Amino acid sequence: MAVIESILKGYPIGLIYFNQVSENNLEVLDGQQRITSVGRFVTDKFAIKDENGMEQYFGGMAKDKKAKILETKLLIYECEGTESEIKEWFRTINIAGVPLNNQELLNAVYSGPFVTLCKEEFSNSQNANIQKWSAYVSGSANRQDFLERALGWVSKDNIGDYMSSHRNDKNINELKTYFSSVIDWVSTVFIDVENEMRGLEWGRLYETYHKKSYNPKKISEEVHKLYGDPYVKSRKGIFEFILGGSTDTKLLNVRVFDDATKKSVYKIQTTKAEKKKESNCPLCALGHDANNEKIWSLNDMDADHVASWSKGGATSAKNCQMLCKTHNRAKGNR
Numbered sequence: 520m521a522v523i524e525s526i527l528k529g530y531p532i533g534l535i536y537f538n539q540v541s542e543n544n545l546e547v548l549d550g551q552q553r554i555t556s557v558g559r560f561v562t563d564k565f566a567i568k569d570e571n572g573m574e575q576y577f578g579g580m581a582k583d584k585k586a587k588i589l590e591t592k593l594l595i596y597e598c599e600g601t602e603s604e605i606k607e608w609f610r611t612i613n614i615a616g617v618p619l620n621n622q623e624l625l626n627a628v629y630s631g632p633f634v635t636l637c638k639e640e641f642s643n644s645q646n647a648n649i650q651k652w653s654a655y656v657s658g659s660a661n662r663q664d665f666l667e668r669a670l671g672w673v674s675k676d677n678i679g680d681y682m683s684s685h686r687n688d689k690n691i692n693e694l695k696t697y698f699s700s701v702i703d704w705v706s707t708v709f710i711d712v713e714n715e716m717r718g719l720e721w722g723r724l725y726e727t728y729h730k731k732s733y734n735p736k737k738i739s740e741e742v743h744k745l746y747g748d749p750y751v752k753s754r755k756g757i758f759e760f761i762l763g764g765s766t767d768t769k770l771l772n773v774r775v776f777d778d779a780t781k782k783s784v785y786k787i788q789t790t791k792a793e794k795k796k797e798s799n800c801p802l803c804a805l806g807h808d809a810n811n812e813k814i815w816s817l818n819d820m821d822a823d824h825v826a827s828w829s830k831g832g833a834t835s836a837k838n839c840q841m842l843c844k845t846h847n848r849a850k851g852n853r
């Protein structure tokens with residue numbers, strides 16, 4: 520709509536870049552949205568508001584206005600050359616003041632029937648699937664973010680290689696199928712959509728976990744429980760934590776004991792140990808080597824959850840014990 524208004528006011532609508540694909544074939548590199556807008560407007564797909572606030576379709580416009588639109592001169596660049604020349608060229612120019620991102624560059628370098636089909640599917644903001652995809656993939660269709668994710672997932676992050684070997688393909692079936700498998704899997708396993716799901720490495724998670732079976736209802740309860748847990752600092756980690764069987768608490772970045780708690784627990788433990796002539800690390804005290812009477816300094820110890828956090832143990836002084844660093848590490852971050 521803004522494009523049509525700009526044209527009617529005689530404002531420039533910016534450079535449009537084409538890529539020479541073959542002798543008689545050009546591909547839009549930048550300007551797809553603007554070209555599509557004009558095309559849809561002159562075929563009466565949408566209306567604009569005129570200066571009186573009235574809806575105005577192209578078909579019903581005054582002759583001079585119609586002519587103004589149809590005779591608009593566009594400033595167009597046609598880019599051609601070897602792959603490395605094109606790449607170099609695009610590294611140095613800015614399109615619409617924004618540097619080309621990596622996927623846009625790759626689209627230019629590997630232009631051809633495959634990229635054209637890719638863009639129709641993944642870079643088309645009219646695609647009704649975009650809304651669903653946006654729950655799991657961040658970015659925008661215009662800047663090729665969905666395409667980049669789809670290619671990254673199917674190629675295990677070897678996007679350039681994949682585009683190069685599929686460059687002349689006349690279909691994108693494998694890409695489409697794989698992308699929908701990932702999206703369908705996520706949306707089946709996790710029935711609720713949470714903000715933190717956007718932009719996670721769903722391709723990797725799909726590869727690692729899609730053969731396991733999950734109970735979506737139970738999973739949903741677990742997600743809600745962890746979302747409500749004040750000790751969970753990393754909500755992004757909740758999904759992989761659950762997929763992996765709820766054991767790797769590192770993913771959740773669980774809140775640790777504060778210094779005051781550690782200090783006071785250390786003091787109590789050490790006083791008791793000195794009386795009993797045993798180590799102030801309760802696990803060292805159980806051992807049979809020289810360390811079983813060792814009194815560690817506070818700096819040589821770490822706080823540990825007596826009842827592990829993952830089994831409901833709280834991060835409070837009552838559930839805190841100090842262990843020497845070696846024993847704490849051996850017990851693991853549970």
Ligand SMILES: [Zn+2]
Pocket residue numbers: 800801802803804842843844845846
């Ligand atoms: Zn110890």
